[in-house]
Amino acid sequence: MPQELVSRKTRNKFREFLVSWTTLRKINDLFDNHAIKHIQLSQDQLPSGERRALVKCYYASVDWSNPQDVRRILNVFADILNEIPTTEEEEKQKLVRHLEEDGYVYNDEQIVSRKLDTALISAIAKASLDTEHLNIYVDRINASVETDPALAIGSTKDLIEATLKTILNGCSFEYDDKKENIPKLLKKVQKVLQLTAKEVDGSKKRCRRYKKSSEQYWVYCY
Numbered sequence: 001m002p003q004e005l006v007s008r009k010t011r012n013k014f015r016e017f018l019v020s021w022t023t024l025r026k027i028n029d030l031f032d033n034h035a036i037k038h039i040q041l042s043q044d045q046l047p048s049g050e051r052r053a054l055v056k057c058y059y060a061s062v063d064w065s066n067p068q069d070v071r072r073i074l075n076v077f078a079d080i081l082n083e084i085p086t087t088e089e090e091e092k093q094k095l096v097r098h099l100e101e102d103g104y105v106y107n108d109e110q111i112v113s114r115k116l117d118t119a120l121i122s123a124i125a126k127a128s129l130d131t132e133h134l135n136i137y138v139d140r141i142n143a144s145v146e147t148d149p150a151l152a153i154g155s156t157k158d159l160i161e162a163t164l165k166t167i168l169n170g171c172s173f174e175y176d177d178k179k180e181n182i183p184k185l186l187k188k189v190q191k192v193l194q195l196t197a198k199e200v201d202g203s204k205k206r207c208r209r210y211k212k213s214s215e216q217y218w219v220y221c222y
Contacts, residue, residue: 002065005116006073010098011064014077015055021088027054034072037061067116074104074111082109084141110143112151116178159180164189 019025031038039060046053063069077099084092104113121195141159144151164185168175173192175185189195 004064005067005102006064007098007102010102011059013082013095013098015052015059015096017091018055018080019049019051019118021084022051024051027051027058030076031058034075036072036076070116074113074116078106078109078111080107081111107147108143110139112144112148112192135205161185166193 022030028038036058040056041057041060043054045056047056062073077095081092081095081143095181099111103115104111108172141152141155144155161182164182165175165177167189171192173188175188180188
């Protein structure tokens with residue numbers, strides 16, 4: 001059975017905080033803002049209390065072992081933490097500690113995790129890189145630029161690799177997932193998209209300019 005990326009204890013703590021802290025409308029807004037689906041459960045599946053039941057209906061749509069789903073729910077949790085008033089600082093820190101026990105860090109109004117980011121990049125590479133996932137990762141990279149530069153650089157490289165693999169997967173072009181690094185993947189993408197210097201239409205000057213810019217780009221990345 002796949003490992004859940006957020007413990008049941010942490011999920012329940014956030015749920016109970018919402019029950020005691022906010023309104024039904026606010027709960028709807030928090031989850032809807034991050035595209036968490038509401039699943040209508042039968043009455044016998046619901047806990048007591050309208051707000052507790054509402055949270056469970058949103059939780060029911062989340063695959064807690066899926067990094068994409070977990071990334072969205074962590075964004076919900078981050079919004080909750082960001083909106084907790086200073087008068088509730090003690091409760092806020094309790095929630096932060098539960099996240100830390102699960103391997104997450106709350107910093108600069110974001111919840112981050114190197115492990116989760118790596119898992120999400122891997123999942124994207126196996127499926128497809130759409131606009132939503134791209135935006136999520138750009139946000140993650142931006143959030144760690146100042147606080148953890150090594151994480152930002154590593155995440156950027158992982159995202160580049162996932163992008164190249166997505167292109168190759170979409171074009172049904174074979175590659176060795178374990179042995180081929182970014183430069184090798186790039187060469188295959190250039191070939192499949194006919195972007196090598198010999199295949200680019202235009203003057204030799206334009207081809208040279210393209211080749212030079214590509215070389216400069218990879219020098220920057222490495």
